[in-house]
Amino acid sequence: MAIKKTNYTASQLMVTAAARELADEEVVFVGMRLPILGFLLAKSTHAPNAIGIYELGVVRDTVAPESILTMGDLPNLYRSQWLADTADLMGLLQQGLVDVSFIGGAQVDRFGNLNTTYIGGPEEIATRLPGSGGACDLASLAKRHIIIMAHQKRRFVPKVDYITSAGYGDGAGWRERVGLLRGGPSTVITTLGILRFDPETREMVLASVHPGVTVEQVLENTGWPLKVADEVTQTPAPTEAELEMLDQFDPHRYWTS
Amino acid sequence: MPKSKLFSLSEAISRFVSDGSEVALGCAQESLIPFAAGHELIRQRKRDLTLIGPISDILFDQLIGAGCVRKIRAAWVGNVITGSSYNFRYAVEQGQLEMEDHSNLTISMALRAGAMGVPFMPARTALGSDLFKTNSSLKTLVCPFTGDTLTAIAAINPDVTIVHLQRADEYGNAHMWGNLGITREACLASRHIILTAEEIVDPDVISSDPNRVITPGFRVSAVAHAPWGGHPSPVPGFYNRDHQGFIDYRESSKTAEIFADWQSQWVDAVRSSDDYLKLLGEDRVAALALKHHALSEAADYGY
Numbered sequence: 001m002a003i004k005k006t007n008y009t010a011s012q013l014m015v016t017a018a019a020r021e022l023a024d025e026e027v028v029f030v031g032m033r034l035p036i037l038g039f040l041l042a043k044s045t046h047a048p049n050a051i052g053i054y055e056l057g058v059v060r061d062t063v064a065p066e067s068i069l070t071m072g073d074l075p076n077l078y079r080s081q082w083l084a085d086t087a088d089l090m091g092l093l094q095q096g097l098v099d100v101s102f103i104g105g106a107q108v109d110r111f112g113n114l115n116t117t118y119i120g121g122p123e124e125i126a127t128r129l130p131g132s133g134g135a136c137d138l139a140s141l142a143k144r145h146i147i148i149m150a151h152q153k154r155r156f157v158p159k160v161d162y163i164t165s166a167g168y169g170d171g172a173g174w175r176e177r178v179g180l181l182r183g184g185p186s187t188v189i190t191t192l193g194i195l196r197f198d199p200e201t202r203e204m205v206l207a208s209v210h211p212g213v214t215v216e217q218v219l220e221n222t223g224w225p226l227k228v229a230d231e232v233t234q235t236p237a238p239t240e241a242e243l244e245m246l247d248q249f250d251p252h253r254y255w256t257s
Numbered sequence: 258m259p260k261s262k263l264f265s266l267s268e269a270i271s272r273f274v275s276d277g278s279e280v281a282l283g284c285a286q287e288s289l290i291p292f293a294a295g296h297e298l299i300r301q302r303k304r305d306l307t308l309i310g311p312i313s314d315i316l317f318d319q320l321i322g323a324g325c326v327r328k329i330r331a332a333w334v335g336n337v338i339t340g341s342s343y344n345f346r347y348a349v350e351q352g353q354l355e356m357e358d359h360s361n362l363t364i365s366m367a368l369r370a371g372a373m374g375v376p377f378m379p380a381r382t383a384l385g386s387d388l389f390k391t392n393s394s395l396k397t398l399v400c401p402f403t404g405d406t407l408t409a410i411a412a413i414n415p416d417v418t419i420v421h422l423q424r425a426d427e428y429g430n431a432h433m434w435g436n437l438g439i440t441r442e443a444c445l446a447s448r449h450i451i452l453t454a455e456e457i458v459d460p461d462v463i464s465s466d467p468n469r470v471i472t473p474g475f476r477v478s479a480v481a482h483a484p485w486g487g488h489p490s491p492v493p494g495f496y497n498r499d500h501q502g503f504i505d506y507r508e509s510s511k512t513a514e515i516f517a518d519w520q521s522q523w524v525d526a527v528r529s530s531d532d533y534l535k536l537l538g539e540d541r542v543a544a545l546a547l548k549h550h551a552l553s554e555a556a557d558y559g560y
Contacts, residue, residue: 032337055361056286057436065549070337072287073498074491077435078551085437086286086311087365094362094381117358122391128349130335130342132388133312136360140382166385178385179397179406254338 006211008238010191011256012246013210014148015041016238017189018102021146025049026099027092029138033255034148035102036071040064040249041242053098055134057084067251090134093141096182101138105149107160110204110224111174112167112185112197114139114147115160122162132164139165144186151190151221158224168202192218194235198227208233262480263427266453269479270297273417273449274306277327281309281368281415281447283316285438287337288493290316291421293486293533294453296524299323309368309415311361311439314490315506318342321354322516323524328355330394330413332364338500339507344516358391363410365439367394370412371446379407417478418447421487422471423494425454429477430463430470435493437471444472453483455495466556484530488537488545496545 011034018038022028024047030039039052043063052060054071059082066075077083092098106129107115116135120126139145145165149155167185168174175184184202188195193209205227206218211234219226238246250256264272274280280298283290295316298306305327308317312333320326322344334345348354359367366378379398384406389395394411420440425431431452433440444450450472457480463470487495489502509519527533534542 054436056288056438069500070287070498072337072436072491074493074547077493078549083434083436085365085441086361086439087369087442090362090365090382117387117391122387125350128341128346130312130340130345131331131333131358132360133333134361136386136388137362137382140384140386141362162390163385163387169385175385179381180384181381 006237008243009256010210012238012243013235014189014191015246015256016242017194017235018146018148019045021187022047022050022100027051027053027097029053029055029093029098029101029142030071031102031104031138032070033104036068037246037249037255038102041245044245045242051081053089053092055086055089057086057089058082059084059089067249069254090137093137096141096143098142099144101142101145103135103138103145103147103165105147105155107155107157108147108149108188109157109160109167111169111171111202112147112188112204113160113163113169114165114167115162117164118162120161135165139167139185140180140183142183144183147185147188149188149190151192151218153221153223156222156224168197172200172202174202192221203227205229206232208235210235211237259428261427262429262477263457264479264481266293266297266481266483267301269451269481270294270301273451273478274298274303276304277306278303278416279307279309281418281443283310283313284418284420284440284443285436286312287314288435288491289421289433289487290314290490291419291453291486292316292488292490293483293530294419294421294451294481295320296527298325299520299524309364309413309443311364312337315342315503318344318510321345321348322510323520326354328357330357330359330364332359332361336503336507338503343510356391357394358388360388363388363392363395363408365442366410367413368439368442368446370410371414372442375412377409377411379409381407383408413446415443415447417449417451418443419451419453420444420471421453421483421492423454423492424456424458424462425452425480426458426460426463426474427480428460428474429480430460430474431477431480432463432466432469433471434469440471444476449478450476451479451481452477453481453486455484455486455492457482465558467558468556485534486530488533495547497547499541499545
């Protein structure tokens with residue numbers, strides 16, 4: 001991508017942006033990969049009292065004592081607040097006790113619906129992806145969810161081939177009509193910028209571009225005429241302190257290279 | 258005294274898993290995945306299995322690549338730290354696998370319905386999603402009390418649930434600790450349960466702490482001793498996750514030919530846990546050992 005030479009990578013910027021979406025004392029359903037780092041960064045900076053829920057059955061209110069590559073690593077179990085059954089954690093989610101969750105996407109559309117199952121759709125499968133995991137549940141039941149993904153035209157499509165994890169369906173009022181009680185995507189953090197959703201129409205709107213990225217580049221890499229906010233801001237770059245922390249959490253830069 | 262249920266791993270699998278069986282395994286998600294038992298399914302050339310689970314971190318992919326699988330009822334199949342898994346991906350794209358696409362919540366509730374002896378469980382997830390198009394176990398339902406639209410998830414009762422855990426006695430009483438995933442529901446819903454354990458211990462060890470028992474021994478069909486039977490997944494109290502094992506598997510499964518080599522080296526040529534440990538090598542085994550032990554305080558169950 002056309003990001004200028006900087007002292008940080010696109011992944012580090014995305015993780016930092018993800019961390020900034022979390023408020024202190026929120027209950028966070030963490031998800032896989034970059035969101036784990038985003039949660040750890042938020043816990044170590046402005047959200048020390050956030051609670052992390054990991055769907056395999058871990059609830060943590062502290063940062064793991066060593067770096068972890070994935071949620072099942074044993075340091076993530078050490079002195080956790082609760083080791084439990086997945087269904088118990090899904091019950092917290094279903095009751096409306098989870099403030100925010102993170103979901104990675106392969107294909108997203110203008111209303112924030114996500115496909116991580118069938119590219120091409122189930123009848124004419126072009127690519128089979130791993131599937132929902134907990135993503136469908138997080139998108140259905142958290143108070144809000146944050147999508148993190150690469151910004152490419154083939155991924156940002158007018159309408160997804162298959163809805164694995166519901167966004168706002170076909171627009172305003174859709175979630176209510178299908179019976180979802182709450183939630184929906186609040187933010188999409190991509191390799192190029194940050195997008196949010198119009199509160200009236202529920203359509204995705206470009207809110208900020210990352211340093212070195214232009215609005216035109218974002219439009220070129222989006223598969224529909226993307227709405228742009230009246231005042232597009234620039235995503236703040238990660239600070240030195242944040243980058244140092246990220247290097248502790250991901251010392252071999254497995255996720256942040 | 259009850260009858261001993263201790264079998265060799267090979268006998269446990271041959272007695273309780275048939276061609277065409279519906280088998281739940283890997284129910285703790287990323288941890289305690291029963292790789293040794295899964296590899297025994299491959300060695301015995303089981304065919305037409307239905308695999309049931311929440312997420313599967315490469316074990317389902319291995320069974321698919323080895324030609325053991327007809328159908329998948331699961332939320333996610335892949336390689337957690339590298340992404341898609343090739344055997345699964347190609348088999349679905351070529352129409353060779355029947356899919357029932359779940360979420361982690363719907364598969365939990367399917368097994369819980371099985372465990373509770375009811376035909377379905379209601380939930381509020383998946384409404385509006387396309388999971389309904391590729392999973393005939395999901396229907397919408399109007400709540401008779403509130404009028405809310407709910408998702409009804411049909412019960413699943415596996416023929417066999419296979420669980421890898423830390424320690425068991427010969428009668429099927431066993432301790433499991435760490436994150437549990439959907440292990441409890443899967444065991445309770447299942448006709449047969451096969452346990453593979455890092456250690457076989459005296460029954461007094463298990464009965465000293467009944468809260469840590471994952472499922473009552475009377476429901477268990479077989480117990481097999483399988484040290485390192487969860488590798489490369491982590492086993493709390495025994496060994497850490499072998500990340501390199503998962504990274505290497507990505508390369509080892511890229512084509513049918515490379516996978517066949519992997520299977521012959523890591524599965525077919527392995528006849529015992531000693532064989533497997535030799536293949537891993539002393540250095541790798543030592544590197545995965547726990548560096549910091551953290552024992553819990555004892556609980557007083559006295560009267």
